Amino acid sequence: MATKQPLVLLVDDEHDLCVLMQMTLARMGIKTHIAHHLQQAKLFFSEHKYNACITDLNLPDGSGLDLVKHVTQNYPKVPIAVLTAYGNMEIAIASLKAGAFDFVNKPINQQHLHQLLTKALHVPLVDYSEDNLQLEHQLLIGESKPMLKLKDTIKKVARSQAPVFISGESGTGKDVVAHLIHKLSNRSDSPFVVINCGAISEELIERELFGYVSHSFAGATQDKLGLIQSANGGCLFLDEIAELSLTTQSKLLRALQEKKIRPLGSEQEIDVDFRIISATNQNLEERVQQGKFRQDLFFRIHVMDLHLPPLRERGKDILLLAEHFIKNICLEWDIPSKELAEESKRFLQNQSYAGNVRELRNMIERAITLCDGQIIGLEHLQYSQKRNFSAPLVEAPLNSESLSNTQESSNQIPSEGLEQFLEKVEKEVLLNALNQTHWNRTLAAKKLGMTFRSLRYRLKKFGLDSEDD
Template sequence: MEKRPLVLLVDDEEDLCLLMQMSLSRMGIDTHSAHCLSDAKKCLAEHAYDACLTDLNLPDGNGLQLLEWINEHGPSLPVAVLTAYGNMEIAIAALKAGAFDFVSKPVNPKHLEQLLQKALNTPAEPKQLQTDALEHKMLIGQSQPMQQLRVTLKKIARSQAPVFITGESGTGKEVVANLVHRLSNRNEGPFIAINCGAIPTELMESELFGHKKGSFTGATQDKQGLIQSAHGGSLFLDEIAELPLSMQVKLLRAVQEKRIRPVGSDAEIDVDFRVISASHQDLEALVQQGKFRQDLFFRIHVMDLILPPLRERGEDILLLAQHFIHKISSEWDIPAKQLTARAKEFLTGQYYPGNVRELRNIIERAITLSDDGNIDLPQLQSAPQRQMAQLFASSAEPSLHNGLTDPPQSAKKLPEEGLEIFLEKIEKEILLNALNLTHWNRTVAAKKLGMTFRSLRYRLKKFGLDTDED
């Protein structure tokens, strides 16, 4: 017969322990109860538990002290804390201190059951080889910041705490969010990724929360929202700063109560999901400016992951370039090409405002352009870069070569189309880069380019890139 799991319940309210004991027993879980901190430590020293559920207020201490003690003596034991209803601050402090999850009092038996199922599913030691293989396959990079990120990732993946990922566009926030999910005990559930900036405001509530048939014009049938689709898994809210304030209130409620109400419905639906969110914006600054709710910020910002820009992960550039060469070649079913020494030098010297995504695009274009087995400088440089290089070469000092002086570079190396057109081409490419990087958000693009919105719009009009009449 399979051994029943054993859970330690720590609460000074004996009746509550008894109640929880009864509902857990129905789930096939055995329990021991301790009513103070010292009894709890004694139990933990004498028995091997599969999980621990502790109240925060204990007669001789508190649940956070117990959590600290467990972190020192048996760090692999999942510990969940019981918190007074609505006391989010303390629940968040517990998650930050390493609690697996929390459950609000009065305890909802359904939540307790979901929480313990997750806790008991968490292997004491993650299957090292399996997780390492997954991580190395999905997340390329050996630089110091990436190694640090891997350590934090593993710790984070084992808890249920909300994770907030910051980093410039294209640094790999979605890759990391997906990895947090895949390494967690929710990995058999769905991973639902939503780009909050891409959903039109008027459709947002129905997209996130779902709707009932007939709740508005066009709602011809019931629709399940994206939050409900994440039930049992993880919900990735990319560009969360783009959520309008009205939606932030609704999201806060969903995250806090784990319940949603579809548009036009009277009934609420229980949803069990872990929130992973990301933004390239400074959310704290947005809170100061009143553009992002502080309570939601605290709720989603329990665990932090910071993705540095690619230019600060120097040694990863070539690793990533090789990774993309192999990946793309195998997708296109062609032999992998080699980077020449000049190509490697070029790649490591770039600034990469679009980070890993930009590097991938450069490699993809280079593979397309290369006619032989190599990738060299001409295939990596963009058209303006090539023209610029030619221009600089033409204005260089005559060099000594084999003891002879090279003939001076002639005017044919100057841009054939004339300086104005040449510079306009470069300007247009930079504007397009900035717009692509910011998903065509002209305000952000103007900021990135260090110019006013008005000046950007003027230039876009000049190149026929702006059809906006306002």
């Protein structure tokens, strides 16, 4: 049986442009209808079943935004993209917020048009398959009201090409949500590239993002593909995006707007097609006001916003997650399965979890290590908490007086040598700050008066860093 030919509605009052797009889509095996007015487009929608729609924003009898809203409300399974004038990003972002699938700049690049339609015609349906539902359950565990609402939003966000910004406290699982959005999208067969902007120095971040050609700087012996180009066709997840310098922010904004990049040392631009998902636990609005984050980039990445609830607000999810971690850790360590005693369950449900899901997993992992039998008792959890999380959040001064145990007398010369002594002091200061903030690295960095990137460097030096986000 022959495959049914896709049908796409083109809406624009420029006749020549419509003909050009029609010819391009015909070469892709796509049938098209053309409407030159808003009301005509609405009429066509009532008479035909379209697989996708592309509309200009400026129509003789109205705005393309009105058509976006009309299609989103009445034909939610039909992806609609908008044509925007070069540089008119505010309207483009408004259209994405209104429900547009994506946008393409004028003058139209045929390659961009081809990429847009290819993805539009492969948008996942809202009615997910059993495999997708199982994937969702595996990656995002929870049945509380906040999590059910979040899962519903993720399904809608996954159908779009719009940028996604994920906020939430440290340890809430922003990386897990980003990965789930990618896996449920029509880009799932393409790369999902992750970069922690706070873990890479300012000197290296541009090289990592945009790549470089050989001999572009000392030590560049060969060309290197940047992470943006590596994510071509897929998603780029920028964690801790607030750590980017203003210079890098400017280059990233250009890549998002023009869908082109220029590797360091190259004179040629490269077309790229990627969806950006970004996250941070910092307040970006405050950083914009402080002049540390570009306002135009702020609006560009804040199209689809997701806020992850802290674990303390997720009620029964605490035990679901605890049991999930117990099962997985026992399988991973190839040891007999264990279960929580009733008093252990009550204990877990009554914790505040400043470190959120990451803290819960660490607590479970340590409890399993301490438990020789099958039942994880209260003593195993309390011991784990006492070692790492139960210290009260007092504003203890982080100075030499708080580290008196390091050296019996400040008048003595350290027997291990000055460098080792200073490293020992530095490590104790770091641990003190981390324990006071329940291992929330962002808060610890603020307490120590240093940047998040500097803290990460020092934690790596002492083997205290974790890649879990």
